[in-house]
Amino acid sequence: MASHAHEHHEPEGPALARAAQGVLEQAGEQWTAMRASVFAALAGFEKPASAYDIADAVSNALGRRIAANSVYRILDLFVGTNLARKVESVNAYVANAHPDCLHDCIFLVCDACGQTTHLDDDRVTNGVRDAAQAAGFVPQRPVIEVRGRCADCVGS
Known part of the structure; x- marks a missing residue:
């Protein structure tokens, strides 16, 4: 697992x-x-x-x-x-700050300041791959982006 x-x-x-x-x-x-x-x-x-x-x-x-x-x-x-x-x-x-590790990405993109944070969460990205495969789709390079506001912009 x-x-x-x-x-x-x-x-x-x-x-x-x-x-x-x-x-x-x-x-x-x-x-x-x-x-x-x-x-x-x-x-x-x-x-x-x-x-x-x-x-x-x-x-x-x-x-x-x-x-x-x-x-x-x-x-x-x-x-x-x-x-x-x-x-x-x-x-x-x-x-990519760790180019020797191949994995799917989750980006948190702040709509206010443009700051983008990269997260690694295999549970989430494997779930996306599993859902795609269950639908008969072969995922190649999932990229998940979440738009919103970062902690700095929420606090200001």
């Missing part, structure tokens, strides 16, 4: 970049300078970032203009290899 929730050691900064690089290379992909720049920019955001936000951050860091469509391609690769998660309702991305 799966655990109800699980904890991760969440590397930060260079340790997170090394973990992401290792996962990407294990997937048979190269960790290029551009991919490293996009990952660093994504990991530097406090809230989910759009491809345009990331392109601007990378452009500023490199001193040359980077097109958002180039960033989208890299983000698609990152989502496919578990280095990033897409917050579908806001069309934005967050770096």
